[in-house]
Amino acid sequence: MKYLYLLGYPLGHSVSPAMQNAALRACDIRATRYVKNPLPPEKMREMILALRAPHCIGANVTVPHKQTILAHLDELTDLAREIGAVNTILKKDGKLIGDNTDAYGFMQALRVRHINSQGARVSILGAGGAAAAAAFALAQADAAEIIFLNRTLARSVELADRLNKKFPYLALAINDWEALAESQLIINATSVGMAPRVNESPAPKNFAFPKHALAFDLVYNPPATQFLRDAKRDGARAIGGLEMLIYQGARAFELWTGQRAPLRVMRNAAVTALQEIMQTYAPKLK
Numbered sequence: 001m002k003y004l005y006l007l008g009y010p011l012g013h014s015v016s017p018a019m020q021n022a023a024l025r026a027c028d029i030r031a032t033r034y035v036k037n038p039l040p041p042e043k044m045r046e047m048i049l050a051l052r053a054p055h056c057i058g059a060n061v062t063v064p065h066k067q068t069i070l071a072h073l074d075e076l077t078d079l080a081r082e083i084g085a086v087n088t089i090l091k092k093d094g095k096l097i098g099d100n101t102d103a104y105g106f107m108q109a110l111r112v113r114h115i116n117s118q119g120a121r122v123s124i125l126g127a128g129g130a131a132a133a134a135a136f137a138l139a140q141a142d143a144a145e146i147i148f149l150n151r152t153l154a155r156s157v158e159l160a161d162r163l164n165k166k167f168p169y170l171a172l173a174i175n176d177w178e179a180l181a182e183s184q185l186i187i188n189a190t191s192v193g194m195a196p197r198v199n200e201s202p203a204p205k206n207f208a209f210p211k212h213a214l215a216f217d218l219v220y221n222p223p224a225t226q227f228l229r230d231a232k233r234d235g236a237r238a239i240g241g242l243e244m245l246i247y248q249g250a251r252a253f254e255l256w257t258g259q260r261a262p263l264r265v266m267r268n269a270a271v272t273a274l275q276e277i278m279q280t281y282a283p284k285l286k
């Protein structure tokens with residue numbers, strides 16, 4: 001048996017195992033399983049040993065390891081190095097290669113809805129791995145301006161500096177909260193609003209989403225976050241993180257297996273798993 005690991009901590013509410021195992025079954029890849037390997041940051045050595053074991057053929061990496069794991073891998077793709085975060089690990093000739101499929105997943109979630117970000121003014125709440133992936137994808141797609149709004153200023157500064165090196169003509173701003181009301185695309189790339197803290201939003205109190213805006217929450221659990229509910233209340237368009245999750249997972253699946261990802265199977269498995277997860281915490285919230 002070969003294994004694909006999901007590395008993160010905690011991993012209780014991830015739908016990736018259901019989605020990836022459904023894809024493996026649909027493609028008749030019977031001798032491989034995708035399993036959670038929940039290890040806290042202080043267990044990095046164990047994590048790398050698990051990745052180097054011969055039965056491991058790759059991995060996904062999630063919060064909180066996406067950035068800290070970089071230094072422990074043998075190689076990085078150009079994209080992972082630029083974004084500064086790894087969410088997918090491939091093994092080639094025993095080497096651990098860090099890649100990033102979040103940027104693809106993010107952009108694909110916009111593309112399938114025919115949303116064109118070219119020339120757009122974009123506000124991104126957050127400055128972690130997901131924010132970096134979204135920002136690099138948007139810069140690549142010719143967004144006009146990106147404003148980072150993050151709790152920790154140093155993280156926004158570091159991300160904006162890195163983006164500026166690669167895209168010197170892109171307009172960038174940091175913690176310009178006024179710009180939020182004049183943005184066409186408003187992205188939640190923080191973990192605020194994730195289950196079980198479903199009544200929280202990273203947007204400022206009393207913020208009214210402009211009607212012309214599209215609110216995109218990268219959080220997928222719950223599907224209707226407070227951020228998205230507020231956007232809809234104000235007449236803005238709202239999309240959740242599930243499509244991004246499916247597309248980043250599909251790209252990772254293709255990199256690991258060399259086979260075309262069965263998108264419909266993956267979507268159905270993700271939706272079913274998410275519904276089951278929501279049933280486990282919904283009664284506790286009442």
Ligand code: NAP
Pocket residue numbers: 062063064066102105125126127128129130131150151152155189190191192194202218219220241242244245246248
């Ligand atoms: P990360 O690198 O750990 O970054 C977390 C971000 O959230 C940071 O900007 C952090 O701010 C901010 N944050 C956390 N708690 C906060 C709070 N109480 N108040 C204000 N800001 C807070 O994580 P990540 O990988 O970027 O992931 C961020 C979110 O995106 C997660 O919810 C994750 O599930 C989601 N995501 C979704 C997909 C998808 O496929 N849909 C893919 C990737 C990520 P500081 O810098 O101040 O700590």
